[in-house]
Amino acid sequence: MATSTNTFLLAAPSSTAKRPCPSQNPRPPPETLNQVEEHVLDAFLALSDSPSLSLDLPLESLLESLPSDSDQTELIDRALKIGSMLLDAAKQSSRKRASKHNSIAWPLPPDLTIKVFSALDTQSLCYASATCTLFNKCAKDPLCYENLDLTTLVPKVNNSVVSTMIQRAGKALRSLKLGVIPGATPSPGCCQPLVCPIRNAIVDVSNFSWTDKRSRQGRESSILTRSCLSPLSRDVGAAAPGALLRRLKLYNIERMDNVSLSGALSACPSLLDLEIVGLHVELRLTLMSVSAHCHLIERLFFESSKTGRDDSLKTQTCVELVDNCPHLTSLSLRGFKLHDYKVRVLVKGFRKLKYVDFSTSYSITGSFLRNLGSYNGGNSLEALILRDCMHLKEVEVARLLTAILAGDFKSLLHLDISNREGLASEGDWYHRCYNSSIMPVKQVLEARPDMCLVAEYPQEGSYMDSFDTDMNSEISLPSQLSFHSSDGLVFLSTSESSYNSDHGSGNEDGQEANYVIYEESSDEIDFLSL
Incomplete structure (x- = not known):
């Protein structure tokens, strides 16, 4: 029985390559076509039980029976396409079965699952979403994206990711x-x-x-x-x-x-x-x-x-x-x-x-x-x-x-x-x-x-x-007094006037009007400099 089935399957592509004009053999109705496809697929999958199954030789035999190189190329393309379609269909069916199994075996109802997912950080939520269809469906609920943490140690997140996450969250x-x-380790001397x-x-x-x-x-x-x-x-x-x-x-x-x-x-x-x-x-x-x-x-x-x-x-x-x-x-x-x-x-x-x-x-x-x-x-x-x-x-x-x-x-x-x-x-x-x-x-x-x-x-x-003494010896006395700011820059004061402008910063409310006038005039200077 296995041999006759194998002969039928191998002959099918050859007859397809030499099939008559569609006007002579009209396409069967969808119901009949589905039955034929199911019958062919069932017979093909039954071959997997054969311990001596090998498709290399039959495929080579079919290629040699074709008259031209273009026909052989077309046959190989069809074989690759149907193999890919069969693989995708098998993966999809596997996911559906796994999802059905998970929905039965998973102890929490969807509302509690969403509640648990909403407590996860954003990265863990994405991992859970990729686990199975059941988790993916629950992870799409807006409540899961109530608190979005898209921070990274190195630049990874782009505008598209931010937009997608915010759209999933919506008004939630x-x-x-x-x-x-x-990094988690602060640099020495920084203000924490x-x-x-x-x-x-x-x-x-x-x-x-x-x-x-x-x-x-x-x-x-x-x-x-x-x-x-x-x-x-x-x-x-x-x-x-x-x-x-x-x-x-x-x-x-x-x-x-x-x-x-x-x-x-x-x-x-x-x-x-x-x-x-x-x-x-x-x-x-x-x-x-x-x-x-x-x-x-x-x-x-x-x-x-x-x-x-x-x-x-x-x-x-x-x-x-x-x-x-x-x-x-x-x-x-x-x-x-x-x-x-x-x-x-x-x-x-x-x-x-x-x-x-x-x-x-x-x-x-x-x-x-x-x-x-x-x-x-x-x-x-x-x-x-x-x-x-x-x-x-x-x-x-x-x-x-x-x-x-x-x-x-x-x-x-x-x-x-x-x-x-x-x-x-x-x-x-x-x-x-x-x-x-x-x-x-x-x-x-x-x-x-x-x-x-x-x-x-x-x-x-x-x-x-931390200053080099030789470098300091070449600088005039007023500019030797330098201090580190919190970001590692060095501010060099060339004269006391640089601080005298700030010295009045401790003035109380009674003198504020003078500062306001000065600030507004400085704005005009900045505007003109543009």
Whole structure:
């Protein structure tokens, strides 16, 4: 029986090659054709039981029986095509059977499976989706993409992936993390944010720093473009995906610009938590966008990509942010050139503010803290981070500690006034203080045992050890006084006038008008220079 079947199958292709004109043998109806195909396939598959099955010789015999080379090529192509079709059909049937088996054997109903999948990180969810048809179907539910984490150690995610994931989430999207994160090991001396037990506040602080990120530059560039966040504003059903977004965290997307970020924020009116690290966007324009569109925001973490150079913040921008975002409880502006009177507007204005981080800010002297502890804004602070602020003065820190001893800042639980370059002296900021005799640190620790006070300073002159002495000997005296910023750059002060312009940054509110006029005039100069 096996031999006769084999003869039938081998003869079929030869007769097909010499078949008469279709007009002489009309095509059978679909029902009859399906029966013939099933019969042929069944007979063909029955050959697999034969221990001596070999198709090489029959195929060679058929090829030799054909008169021309083109006919032989056509026969080989048909054999390859039918083999591929049979393989695809077998794989599809196998998946269907496995899915049916899994649906019976899987102990959880679809709704609970979706609930479990929604707790997975995005990468694990993609792995689960590729496991079987059952998991793939459950993994397509929008609830599984409620919290999207598309961050990577190296650039892998492109705009298409972001768009696909956001479309799958639709209006269920609540959290989005995107970009390239630095390595887990921080570089030596970088300013690390501190996580404090703040009550009733969103204070989970980023573990990523621009200091860590800079080592990646020049070797790897982001493949995300400025339009990577545009899917947040595309209508999907009743609302755009960004309409109910609560958390947005962006890391080192180098092609992102002010216009694109502003457009994304305009599509996120429900945003509670915004974190920006390593984006080349301006502080003033970003805060203006937050003030205009994100009135519910509770946490703002913004680290500059150009430490000490962004001096764009205006007093009016601070006032608008305070008026339009009254729910802010955690504010981190790191690496910007912030003047004390502007910082005072922010800290004093936000009534619910509990966590403040102005680490590596270039112009802060600490004078914004004067008489602040008795106000609602200052007295509600639970964490104050002023780490590695280059212009932070010893006398202002001493005033702060004295105010704490006097009973101000009653809610303060964590204070960081460390500086790897020492504190600035009152009269001459070139003279750095490493072991202060006027700061009552010990008394504060005794009076406030519930408070964590971090005051780490280097040994005197240690920050100068990394400079080459021969190089320094060739530089004039004023420019020898150089200090490292938090991103590894070196700022060389060629004369005292470079600091004198910042020296008035501690002026109080009564003198703000002069600064506002100066800032507006500088804007005109910048505009004309374009």
